[in-house]
Amino acid sequence: MVVKQSICLLGATGSIGDSTLDIISQHPDKFSLFAVAANTNVKKMAEICRTFLPKVAVMGGVEARDELATLCSELPIQFDWGEEAMCSIASSSEVDQVMAAIMGFAGLKPTLSAIRAKKRILLANKESLVTAGRLFMDEVAKHQVTLMPIDSEHNAIFQCLPQDNFGFQKSHVSKLLLTASGGPFREWSLEDMKKVTPAEACNHPNWSMGQKISIDSASLMNKGLELIEACWLFDMIPEDIEVVVHPQSIVHSMVSYEDGSVIAQMGVPDMKVPIAYGMSWPERITTKVPQLNLMDVAKLDFSAPDLERFPNLKLAADAWHLGGTAMAHLNAANEIAVEAFLNKQIGFLDIATVNKQVLEQLPATAIVDLEGVFEGDKMARELAKRIILVGNNL
Numbered sequence: 001m002v003v004k005q006s007i008c009l010l011g012a013t014g015s016i017g018d019s020t021l022d023i024i025s026q027h028p029d030k031f032s033l034f035a036v037a038a039n040t041n042v043k044k045m046a047e048i049c050r051t052f053l054p055k056v057a058v059m060g061g062v063e064a065r066d067e068l069a070t071l072c073s074e075l076p077i078q079f080d081w082g083e084e085a086m087c088s089i090a091s092s093s094e095v096d097q098v099m100a101a102i103m104g105f106a107g108l109k110p111t112l113s114a115i116r117a118k119k120r121i122l123l124a125n126k127e128s129l130v131t132a133g134r135l136f137m138d139e140v141a142k143h144q145v146t147l148m149p150i151d152s153e154h155n156a157i158f159q160c161l162p163q164d165n166f167g168f169q170k171s172h173v174s175k176l177l178l179t180a181s182g183g184p185f186r187e188w189s190l191e192d193m194k195k196v197t198p199a200e201a202c203n204h205p206n207w208s209m210g211q212k213i214s215i216d217s218a219s220l221m222n223k224g225l226e227l228i229e230a231c232w233l234f235d236m237i238p239e240d241i242e243v244v245v246h247p248q249s250i251v252h253s254m255v256s257y258e259d260g261s262v263i264a265q266m267g268v269p270d271m272k273v274p275i276a277y278g279m280s281w282p283e284r285i286t287t288k289v290p291q292l293n294l295m296d297v298a299k300l301d302f303s304a305p306d307l308e309r310f311p312n313l314k315l316a317a318d319a320w321h322l323g324g325t326a327m328a329h330l331n332a333a334n335e336i337a338v339e340a341f342l343n344k345q346i347g348f349l350d351i352a353t354v355n356k357q358v359l360e361q362l363p364a365t366a367i368v369d370l371e372g373v374f375e376g377d378k379m380a381r382e383l384a385k386r387i388i389l390v391g392n393n394l
């Protein structure tokens with residue numbers, strides 16, 4: 001990197017936010033923090049503001065903004081709130097790279113705003129790509145944006161594919177092998193999975209992540225969303241992608257070539273590695289993540305996922321084939337179902353049941369504009385809430 005890169009960090013108070021701030025602080029000669037955004041965690045945002053002194057800090061609501069402004073009144077920072085302000089920092093002329101790490105569908109508009117302003121996109125917020133799909137990728141192509149996958153699996157695939165400037169070349173690729181840890185319930189019986197608590201579901205064996213993605217990892221919805229994410233990013237269909245359960249999370253994904261070669265990307269499971277690669281590509285920078293010691297790991301296991309205990313994975317492939325708004329429907333249903341599970345309104349296995357019913361009951365329509373995605377998202381949320389309220393078949 002010749003020129004120091006100015007970063008806008010969306011989702012600054014989250015798990016990806018933490019790791020991104022760590023990389024920025026390790027390389028003050030390479031990166032500066034222009035702006036940060038988060039939803040409600042004022043206390044953490046105040047700490048970030050004191051440590052990094054961004055020019056702008058945006059909170060989800062006006063009250064959180066006011067509270068932050070009071071806590072940090074001595075700092076020369078502009079405080080703002082709401083989605084419009086998030087779109088504005090993501091597209092500011094003072095920004096080079098935007099880390100899209102807001103959780104869920106809420107990240108879509110700010111991410112699109114960054115794409116339209118031709119920023120380098122560091123995409124952690126998979127839900128925005130899953131829901132807007134073709135529209136998202138069309139904008140990326142139209143604005144000739146560098147889209148760096150931050151999701152560890154997709155970052156791994158990116159590293160294993162031949163690169164020509166930015167164009168991924170998929171020539172001679174026979175399939176992608178998307179690894180999955182299998183989550184905390186990999187070996188649990190269906191009977192035991194019925195009684196899972198939110199605390200158990202949040203306790204991921206290998207990765208420390210936000211609550212929602214931890215639940216998604218336990219239900220394999222995360223792998224379903226990643227399957228769709230990989231289809232859009234690498235121009236594939238679900239049949240080109242094999243999900244492989246690999247409980248050690250050392251192989252982050254692989255690309256299988258026509259000649260029989262399989263190229264894997266490996267490392268200690270730590271999001272700082274894909275984040276740093278996204279920020280420094282095509283160069284590499286240090287991360288302070290320990291080097292992989294294969295003697296310590298000793299053994300790498302691989303197996304097929306169990307679709308009976310983890311139906312979300314199949315639902316994701318179904319949604320892809322239904323096309324149009326189906327993927328937004330599935331994502332919205334899942335966001336509502338996960339919230340209901342966290343609030344102990346439904347059981348763990350009900351998450352997939354709600355997702356399935358929404359996908360079956362709400363007809364998918366073709367996506368012609370962003371309004372269509374928002375309409376699909378809204379209808380699916382309403383239907384999911386009704387299904388949970390009525391509680392039939394749950």
Ligand code: NAD
Pocket residue numbers: 010011012013014015016017037038039040041060100101102103104106124125126127150151152207208209210211212213271
């Ligand atoms: P998290 O829950 O730890 O943090 C989420 C962040 O988004 C917080 O800063 C929160 O304030 C912000 N946020 C939530 N709702 C918002 C809203 N309505 N408006 C503005 N900001 C909002 O989540 P995380 O684990 O950091 O994950 C963030 C994203 O990255 C998710 O899309 C997740 O799927 C993806 N991701 C995370 C990991 C990981 O290891 N944590 C790995 C791959 C992908």
Ligand code: MG
Pocket residue numbers: 151152153226
């Ligand atoms: Mg992942």
